[in-house]
Amino acid sequence: SADGGTAYVVIEETEGPDGIYALDLSAGELTLVHRDPRVDPAGTLVSPIDGSLLAVRFYDGRPKLWELQPDAAPLVQLRSIRKAFPGSLVLPTSYTRDGKQGIYLVSSDTDPGQYFHVDHASGQARFVVALSRQLPPALMSPTEPIRLSARDGLELDGLLTRPVSAEGKPSPLVVLPHGGPIGVHDAWGFDPEVQMLASRGFAVLQVNFRGSGNRGKSFRERGHGEYGHGMINDLEDATRWALAQGVTEPGRICVYGASYGAYAAMMLLARNPELFACGVGNVGVYDIRRMIAYDSLGSRSGKAFYAEVMEGVEPDSISPVKLAGAIRAPVLLGAGDRDRVAPPEQTRWMAKALRDAGVPVEEKIYLREEHGNFLTENRLDWARRLVAFLERHIGDTAASADTAKPSPDHAVHLRQPAPAGAGGP
Numbered sequence: 001s002a003d004g005g006t007a008y009v010v011i012e013e014t015e016g017p018d019g020i021y022a023l024d025l026s027a028g029e030l031t032l033v034h035r036d037p038r039v040d041p042a043g044t045l046v047s048p049i050d051g052s053l054l055a056v057r058f059y060d061g062r063p064k065l066w067e068l069q070p071d072a073a074p075l076v077q078l079r080s081i082r083k084a085f086p087g088s089l090v091l092p093t094s095y096t097r098d099g100k101q102g103i104y105l106v107s108s109d110t111d112p113g114q115y116f117h118v119d120h121a122s123g124q125a126r127f128v129v130a131l132s133r134q135l136p137p138a139l140m141s142p143t144e145p146i147r148l149s150a151r152d153g154l155e156l157d158g159l160l161t162r163p164v165s166a167e168g169k170p171s172p173l174v175v176l177p178h179g180g181p182i183g184v185h186d187a188w189g190f191d192p193e194v195q196m197l198a199s200r201g202f203a204v205l206q207v208n209f210r211g212s213g214n215r216g217k218s219f220r221e222r223g224h225g226e227y228g229h230g231m232i233n234d235l236e237d238a239t240r241w242a243l244a245q246g247v248t249e250p251g252r253i254c255v256y257g258a259s260y261g262a263y264a265a266m267m268l269l270a271r272n273p274e275l276f277a278c279g280v281g282n283v284g285v286y287d288i289r290r291m292i293a294y295d296s297l298g299s300r301s302g303k304a305f306y307a308e309v310m311e312g313v314e315p316d317s318i319s320p321v322k323l324a325g326a327i328r329a330p331v332l333l334g335a336g337d338r339d340r341v342a343p344p345e346q347t348r349w350m351a352k353a354l355r356d357a358g359v360p361v362e363e364k365i366y367l368r369e370e371h372g373n374f375l376t377e378n379r380l381d382w383a384r385r386l387v388a389f390l391e392r393h394i395g396d397t398a399a400s401a402d403t404a405k406p407s408p409d410h411a412v413h414l415r416q417p418a419p420a421g422a423g424g425p
Contacts, residue, residue, distance in 0.1 A: 048074060063089050146160050158238060165201050210222035227309045254390055262333075280389065
């Protein structure tokens with residue numbers, strides 16, 4: 001607060017989303033001031049004048065603000081600016097000391113972001129710079145928040161991006177599970193890799209399966225013991241939902257992920273060989289028993305992570321290397337030779353298991369890379385391999401592998417794997 005007498009804190013609730021509480025620093029008393037019915041607090045806005053808390057941001061589908069001081073001048077100004085950019089997320093990034101001028105970042109699902117200088121006295125906004133002039137919003141594909149029910153009735157949310165080129169017709173679909181997995185979530189906004197895939201005609205489905213973040217402690221802990229079971233079922237249920245909604249057609253679905261997403265991709269292929277036409281894993285973990293041994297040697301947090309999320313699950317029963325014989329679809333695997341989170345040996349073991357099972361597999365270990373590709377030449381190479389692989393198996397040119405085309409050189413901004421959850425992949 002402006003007078004320093006109150007601190008605003010986020011407290012984890014036993015059930016449901018986290019709450020925002022006011023802590024009276026003199027009396028030591030806590031009072032609940034706001035709690036969203038579905039999602040956790042995601043960020044704050046503070047006054048440029050006195051540093052007090054103005055508002056809190058939430059991601060329930062599209063982002064929204066809860067205003068603590070709705071009459072404060074910066075929030076009045078922000079509401080006015082937002083009217084000029086409907087459908088966008090508008091956030092102040094800096095102000096002059098007197099608060100009379102500010103820099104605002106305007107972004108959306110189709111715009112990586114543009115900075116504007118605003119004179120609050122005159123109400124004039126002046127364009128400053130765009131984060132990328134090579135990605136015009138008019139050519140990008142919109143991302144829609146979705147909700148669906150898992151087989152046990154648990155409500156799931158996620159994101160669906162349908163290519164503008166599809167004009168509402170069914171498209172080949174890429175299911176894109178996030179990394180982590182515990183506490184990580186996909187949020188609405190500009191995702192360069194999603195847009196790269198959409199620009200090539202692929203719809204993209206992202207699912208915040210049980211164990212993901214943004215939905216409170218109880219939802220996050222629903223992932224415990226479900227590393228290779230409930231989380232995978234949620235992704236399967238969402239894929240079948242997309243089929244039922246007419247987003248895609250049978251035989252035109254691929255699953256692609258990085259880190260835990262790569263693990264999930266291989267598990268989905270093994271559990272649902274009839275559902276997926278291909279699968280891609282980047283910097284993944286595929287032998288859980290050996291990964292537990294590796295992490296346990298490296299850190300107490302790694303041992304604690306697996307003890308928490310496995311909860312007595314037999315590792316071999318949820319290890320893709322042990323289930324490779326059930327996989328029928330072609331696979332593309334990538335890794336970094338210096339990766340200490342998901343060592344490249346994991347990818348080599350998976351590739352060997354697939355070859356031994358007679359599954360077509362392509363494998364690429366990148367030199368001088370760790371948990372994800374950061375060197376431009378490697379990101380470009382992976383982009384080309386990924387798009388060519390998808391086009392070959394589920395794209396419009398799937399009938400002729402020779403016609404698959406690599407992505408152009410400007411498509412360099414691929415997603416990096418989400419941070420490992422407490423030592424996990």
